[in-house]
Each structure stands twice: as C-alpha cells, then as structure tokens.
Amino acid sequence: MINDIMKYTEEISNKLNELLEKNYDAEKGYIDATQNVESNNLKMFFKRRATERSEFAKELRTEILQYGQIPTDSGTLKGTLHRNWMNLKTTFTSNDEKAILNEAIRGEEASLEEYNTLITARNLPPTIDGLIAKHRNAIQAAINTEKAQLELIA
Numbered sequence: 633m634i635n636d637i638m639k640y641t642e643e644i645s646n647k648l649n650e651l652l653e654k655n656y657d658a659e660k661g662y663i664d665a666t667q668n669v670e671s672n673n674l675k676m677f678f679k680r681r682a683t684e685r686s687e688f689a690k691e692l693r694t695e696i697l698q699y700g701q702i703p704t705d706s707g708t709l710k711g712t713l714h715r716n717w718m719n720l721k722t723t724f725t726s727n728d729e730k731a732i733l734n735e736a737i738r739g740e741e742a743s744l745e746e747y748n749t750l751i752t753a754r755n756l757p758p759t760i761d762g763l764i765a766k767h768r769n770a771i772q773a774a775i776n777t778e779k780a781q782l783e784l785i786a
Contacts, residue, residue, distance in 0.1 A: 644760065645701035647750055651764075652692040653704055654743050659685035661739055669729050677781065678736070681774055688767050695760055733782045740775045747771060 662682035666675045696703040747768035750756070756764065 641699045642701065644756060645696050645699050647753075647756075648692050648696050648699075648760070649701075649704045651746060651750065651767075652689055652696065654746055655685045655689040655692065656704075658682075658739060658743055659689065661736070665732050665736060668732055671729060674729060674733075674781065677777070681736075684770060684774070688770075691763055691767075695763065730782065730785050733778055733785065737775055737778045737782070740771055740778065744768065744771050744775065 659682045662678045662685065665678040666682070669675055669678065693703040747764055750764055751761070751768060
C-alpha cells in the first residue's frame, strides 16, 4: 500500500515536472521574442506571456514540493533547440514579427497538447486538476490572442 502511494506520488511529480520544464521553455522563448520584435505592443504582449509562464512554473513547483518531490530547475533540450531555431530563423528573416508570432503559436500549441494529455489522464487529485485546467485555458487564450495579432500584422 505505501509502495503504491509512493509510486503514485512520484508519477504525479514526474508529470508536473514535465509541465514545469515546458513552462521554463515557454518563459525563455517569450523573453527571447521580446528582444526580437520592434512593436511595443508585441513586446508588452510577450512580456506578459513570459510573466504568466513564470507564475505557472511557481505554481507547479509548489505542487511538486507538496508531494515531497524535487522540482526540476531548468527547461528541456528540445526547448533550447526550439529557441535556437527561432533565433536563427529570426536572424534570417530580420526580426520578422509574423515569423516570431508563428513560432510562438507553434510553441503554445505544443504546450496545449501536453496540458490536454494530462487533463485527459483523469488520475490527478482535484487541486492539481484545477491548476492544470487553469493553465490550459490561459494557454488557449494566448494562442487565440497570438492568432489575432498575426491577423493584424498580415
């Protein structure tokens, strides 16, 4: 019985750590994006997204700690590669805001998929389920806003 509880706790912690890494990646990606756009509106938008993702990370860290596990403290290699690709692409497109927004949307859609997968697992405690749903809804709202921004630029 105790072994099952420990395994369950570790399983939840691992899932939350994966999301934590994704949020670190998104935060860093948005910070990079602020440095590669001219529009003050887009700079502010990306700063708000970075702050939001930082808050998500803090909330996830708190949950992981409450389960007695150790939260990860950095993003993923895949996230670093994606940011490097965004930076390289930005260099060749001379800070093309449309390209940057498209990459932001692509990154957010990948995050949304991760959150959706976790939500459909249905084996999470209600507090975590609520937190994940809140994050997921905010990410979906960000995607909608980014797509609207893209329409304004196009």
